[in-house]
Amino acid sequence: MIIFNTVINFMESLLFVWFIADFFDFKDNKNKFIVISALLQFSILEVSQFINYYGIFLSFISIFLLIVLIYIFTKYVTFKHIYVILVQNALLMIYIIISVYICDLFTFKDTYIIECILCKILQLFGNIIMLKYKNKLAVTLEITKWKVVIVFEIILFILLYSMFYRTLFSDNSAFFFELNEILLLILCIMFMYIVNLINEEHREKMQLIKDKQREEFQRQKYYAISNVKNEIEALDHRLFYTVFKIEEYLKKQDYESIDKIIDYYKNQVLKHKLVIDTGNHIFDTLYSVKINEMVMTGIDISNIVLINKNQFYDDLGLINFIQRTLDFFRECKYLKIDISEENGFVLFKLIYRDGIVNLDELKMFLDENPWLPVMYNLDDCQIRGIRISFKMEQDDD
DSSP, rough: OOOHHHHHEEEEEEEHHHHHHHHHHOOOSSHHHHHHHHHHHHHHHHHHHHTTTSSSSHHHHHHHHHHHHHHHHHSSOOOOHHHHHEEEHHHHHHHHHHHHHHHHHHHTHHHHHHHHHHHHHHHHHHHHHHTTTTTGOOOOHHHHHHHHHHHHHHHHHOOOOOOHHHHHOOOOHHHHHHHHHHHHHHHHHHHHHHHHHHHOOOHHHHHHHHHHHHHHHHHHHHHHHHHHHHHHHHHHHHHHHHHHHHHHHHHHHHHHHHHHHHHHHHHHHHHTTTOSSSSSSSHHHHHHHHHHHHHHHOOOEEEEOOOOOOOOGGGGGHHHHHHHHHHGGOOOOOOEEEEETTTTTEEEEEEESSSSSOHHHHHHHHHHHHSSEEEETTTHHHHOOOOEEEEOOOOOO
């Protein structure tokens, strides 16, 4: 039996240390860490067995020793190191309880041996499962700020150990009941403190989100003003050119040409009154400027926009995408634009006549545009038009 206990203690130490080394991906001196840690853990178990002590301090000594060894080999200890070690110790006790319960269901000649072997099998499979899903335990909390969680986990570990100890050894003394009550009270107080820490983290996160939203709004506002400024400068340039031409015709006394220019711009001014009013102010302004600019170049545009108010439309990436798409139709004489919503998607349909559109370049632009993913159909575009759609983000307001 002594040899059997020695083998079981060695297997327990080796499985525990192997799990820690694999879980944290020890690259340098991994084998050395496993050998040294396993031997030290094994020595502690042998000494405790020799003096017949299986109390809670045995687990504390084992945990403390493992943390020290991790620090020696890696030069640092994180919250995740401590957390995983505590969880693994708690699981080890659960394996013992499960083994005892299973053996109680059956009548074995050597119950103790079966319990020990079954416990090690559970530990092995538990390690394999934990390693397979270790990414789910990606804890990145800072020890300096979240050390209270470590203390909370340690107290919870003591509480569990106390309950398991009473279960295993049928010890119903008043000491364990009083200890459990005190620990539960401490845990309740610490839990409220942890909730307060989480609330502070949430407030900081929300403030950061608001700051980023404010910066994004200022950026979009700046670009919107810049776009309007550019359009005004372009209009000034066209007006200067028109006045220059009128001045030339006046010198030549070519009043007929002057009348033609005036009539042309009268018509353009009438068309220029086109205003899109969907309640999305940035979209309405920049889209109207773009449409009027195309009208001023002589394109006959039929425009239908049926969209709801949503901050999604005021995003400059979306507006820039629409403006850049319309640029492909500058050589057309007639263009029908239809923008609508359907089942959470924005439908952008373009029908053109009497003009050339480079469909290859348009397709490349739609595939590679950096603003938003789109779906499109260019089949039979001369007859059915060009159909583009993209998912609309919902307004949180």
